[in-house]
Amino acid sequence: xxxxxxxxxxxxxxxxxxxxxxxxxxxxxxxLLEHIRDKKVPRIIIxxxxxxxxxxxxxxxxxxxxxxxxxMSSRFMLYGLSPAAxxxxxxxxxxxxxxxxxxxxxxxxxx
Amino acid sequence: xxxxxxxxxxxHPQVLSVVRSAVQQFAIVVGFNEEECRSIILAVDxxxxxxxxxxxxxxxxxxxxxxxxxxxxxxxxDPGTPLEQVCDGLEFVIMDHGRPATPEQMKGRDLDxxxxxxxxxxxxxxxxxxVSYEPRPDCNQLRLIKLLKRKTQ
Numbered sequence: 001x002x003x004x005x006x007x008x009x010x011x012x013x014x015x016x017x018x019x020x021x022x023x024x025x026x027x028x029x030x031x032l033l034e035h036i037r038d039k040k041v042p043r044i045i046i047x048x049x050x051x052x053x054x055x056x057x058x059x060x061x062x063x064x065x066x067x068x069x070x071x072m073s074s075r076f077m078l079y080g081l082s083p084a085a086x087x088x089x090x091x092x093x094x095x096x097x098x099x100x101x102x103x104x105x106x107x108x109x110x111x
Numbered sequence: 112x113x114x115x116x117x118x119x120x121x122x123h124p125q126v127l128s129v130v131r132s133a134v135q136q137f138a139i140v141v142g143f144n145e146e147e148c149r150s151i152i153l154a155v156d157x158x159x160x161x162x163x164x165x166x167x168x169x170x171x172x173x174x175x176x177x178x179x180x181x182x183x184x185x186x187x188x189d190p191g192t193p194l195e196q197v198c199d200g201l202e203f204v205i206m207d208h209g210r211p212a213t214p215e216q217m218k219g220r221d222l223d224x225x226x227x228x229x230x231x232x233x234x235x236x237x238x239x240x241x242v243s244y245e246p247r248p249d250c251n252q253l254r255l256i257k258l259l260k261r262k263t264q
Contacts, residue, residue, distance in 0.1 A: 019131075021127050021156065021160070022127060022164070023125050023127060023128070053131065055127075055156050055157060056157055056160070056228075056230035056231050057160060059230060060228045060230070063225065063227045064227045067225075067226070067227075084149050087146075087149060091234055091237045091238070092222065092230050092234070093222045093223075094225065097225055
């Protein structure tokens, strides 16, 4: 798995490539906490379009990011969910908890 | 003809991607569609992750045995019969020698409580047709079954 971040206006975009599982989910958790809690970014978007697989530990990292974002009054969004990622969030009944968009343009344009 | 795959794995998270690939290929051969394959991969991955985290407390030098077996009649009795007409599913038996799971852990948690963690058993039960767990004197055994739903000729 590879993680990189970039800036698009006031949005911080986290690009994730590869599977997110027990082996590497601590890495995504670390990046999310670093940006949301330490750097206090106002808006963070997670690009999951290159993520073919995500397990419950990956979902847990996203939930933790979301909860800290809410505490920090920042915004936390996802886009580009693969069928596997969408299914895991639906099975966990978390799909409606997140702000989910089809693509980056929609996420950035969201009110 | 025996149709099974037995893997002896270290309890290290790095092997999970290898197992996912093997399980995916096995499920494709048996005839599951893409969505079913994703479900099977998720369930097996969650089962192994739970063993690594909870049974072995993240000790990565322990052993997990995974046996994947195709369910259905003995495939050797009639070699001419197309595989898709005789198979009816996949069984995974996963054995570890760590701390047994408690009945509470095997029940899963309330999903209305939005918080990180505790989703593994719920995902297994949602995606597989049968999930059974048996702590034995010498090992813990988790059995997962996914049935093929398609009609045969």
